[in-house]
Amino acid sequence: xIKFLDQIRQNDINGELISEIIAEHKTEHDRMKxxxxxxxxxxxxxxxxxxxxxxxxxFETGRIKRIDHKVNNKLNNSFDSDIADTKVGYLxxxxxxxxxxxxxxxxxxxxxxxxxxxxxxDEDSEWGKMATICGYGARLAYVDKEGKERIKNIDxxxxxxLTDGNIHEPEYALRYYETYNGQQKAEFYDEKYIHYYSTKDxxxxxxxxxxxxxxxxxxxxxxxxxKELKGDAEKVLSLIDAYDRTLSDASNEIExxxxxxxxxxxxxxxxxxxxxxxxxxxxxxxxxxxxxRYLTKDINDAIIENHLNRLEGNILRxxxxxxxxxxxxxxxxxxxxMKYKLMALENKSIxxxxxxxxxxxxxxxxxxxxxxxxxxxxxDDYLKVWFGFKRNLPANILEEAxxxxxLKGQVSEETRLSLLSFVDDVQYELDKMQEEQDEYTxxxxxxxxxxxxxxxxxxxxxxxxx
Numbered sequence: 145x146i147k148f149l150d151q152i153r154q155n156d157i158n159g160e161l162i163s164e165i166i167a168e169h170k171t172e173h174d175r176m177k178x179x180x181x182x183x184x185x186x187x188x189x190x191x192x193x194x195x196x197x198x199x200x201x202x203f204e205t206g207r208i209k210r211i212d213h214k215v216n217n218k219l220n221n222s223f224d225s226d227i228a229d230t231k232v233g234y235l236x237x238x239x240x241x242x243x244x245x246x247x248x249x250x251x252x253x254x255x256x257x258x259x260x261x262x263x264x265x266d267e268d269s270e271w272g273k274m275a276t277i278c279g280y281g282a283r284l285a286y287v288d289k290e291g292k293e294r295i296k297n298i299d300x301x302x303x304x305x306l307t308d309g310n311i312h313e314p315e316y317a318l319r320y321y322e323t324y325n326g327q328q329k330a331e332f333y334d335e336k337y338i339h340y341y342s343t344k345d346x347x348x349x350x351x352x353x354x355x356x357x358x359x360x361x362x363x364x365x366x367x368x369x370x371k372e373l374k375g376d377a378e379k380v381l382s383l384i385d386a387y388d389r390t391l392s393d394a395s396n397e398i399e400x401x402x403x404x405x406x407x408x409x410x411x412x413x414x415x416x417x418x419x420x421x422x423x424x425x426x427x428x429x430x431x432x433x434x435x436x437r438y439l440t441k442d443i444n445d446a447i448i449e450n451h452l453n454r455l456e457g458n459i460l461r462x463x464x465x466x467x468x469x470x471x472x473x474x475x476x477x478x479x480x481x482m483k484y485k486l487m488a489l490e491n492k493s494i495x496x497x498x499x500x501x502x503x504x505x506x507x508x509x510x511x512x513x514x515x516x517x518x519x520x521x522x523x524d525d526y527l528k529v530w531f532g533f534k535r536n537l538p539a540n541i542l543e544e545a546x547x548x549x550x551l552k553g554q555v556s557e558e559t560r561l562s563l564l565s566f567v568d569d570v571q572y573e574l575d576k577m578q579e580e581q582d583e584y585t586x587x588x589x590x591x592x593x594x595x596x597x598x599x600x601x602x603x604x605x606x607x608x609x610x
Contacts, residue, residue, distance in 0.1 A: 490535075
């Protein structure tokens with residue numbers, strides 16, 4: 145998409161250029177849409193759900209009829225959704241903490257009001273989920289009808305970022321979509337304006353409206369899952385397909401086992417005999433070599449089980465996910481042992497955390513540009529906002545209490561409390577502790593001294609008089 149940058153910088157945007165950008169983005173659009181359809185287990189996105197039964201050639205004789213091609217199990221093992229959900233739950237199970245490095249309560253209150261109004265914990269989690277599935281997520285900052293600054297997530301396959309840097313700080317961004325009546329619409333964002341385009345009655349995009357978006361910078365920006373903009377499960381999709389085929393075929397074999405052929409050795413059976421067999425279930429064997437049995441397949445379940453176990457292990461290994469059904473997760477696992485088991489997931493999550501931090505930093509840069517224009521804060525105050533990530537892990541409260549207890553007086557109270565998994569808002573906890581301390585202090589009686597006792601006609605203690 146970099147090749148379009150110079151054209152836009154020199155000639156501005158136009159309908160013809162928008163059509164070219166959309167055509168260039170079609171491959172990425174289809175890739176991300178298919179990944180999300182697969183996450184939802186839609187038949188269009190899962191190859192095994194589209195599989196058709198094998199059409200074998202008919203036998204020459206009409207007395208023998210093939211029945212094994214009638215069984216076509218299509219079993220979807222949604223490893224891809226499990227990989228995405230595991231990471232999202234691990235990284236965003238605890239909401240991101242927005243901390244303000246400023247003593248002004250007005251700045252903190254502004255961030256809290258914004259978070260409540262926009263349901264930020266849910267928006268952040270969904271933003272991270274789409275980036276994990278599709279390779280990147282998209283978010284739009286806008287001003288609502290009440291004049292409030294808002295954010296909302298956009299489906300990433302509808303968005304094209306035009307930049308020679310990172311997608312979390314784009315120079316331009318394009319959103320395109322189709323309406324219910326088949327009309328194509330596009331919204332082009334630059335540092336000052338929104339350009340609205342529509343196809344109307346023709347296939348060409350025409351400019352409908354151009355208006356300022358009230359921010360300083362492109363308000364449509366992205367969250368990268370990694371530098372390559374690839375989803376977490378993309379590297380292992382072929383392994384997942386192999387697992388689906390193997391398990392589906394094994395299920396076919398088991399079901400076909402019930403449809404086994406009846407072999408009559410030494411007997412000739414006409415249609416009348418077969419009908420009586422269905423009614424009575426009895427066959428009369430006159431010769432010693434006569435035999436009746438079912439022709440069945442031998443299923444080597446050990447090979448199938450080992451193959452499935454190897455596929456599952458490779459899927460989780462190369463996707464850097466975790467098998468929580470592993471027996472080693474049972475019992476009271478120490479914190480260090482748990483971290484070793486989660487190291488691959490943690491390494492992947494660290495990359496996402498850094499990308500998320502950069503995207504959120506740009507988000508607040510955009511928001512503070514509007515708040516600064518209104519005189520609420522300084523535009524550079526976005527540099528005072530910090531983001532705290534906490535992993536969602538089973539908590540060993542006793543171990544945490546022992547660790548934090550030994551750190552009292554060695555580190556700051558803010559750092560010490562941040563180590564406790566059940567403390568989501570460290571600043572809130574500090575404020576409550578201070579409030580309780582002040583209340584306790586108010587109920588303490590003043591210490592008695594000799595002057596007080598003397599004024600009341602009392603005598604000082606013997607030890608003090610000596």
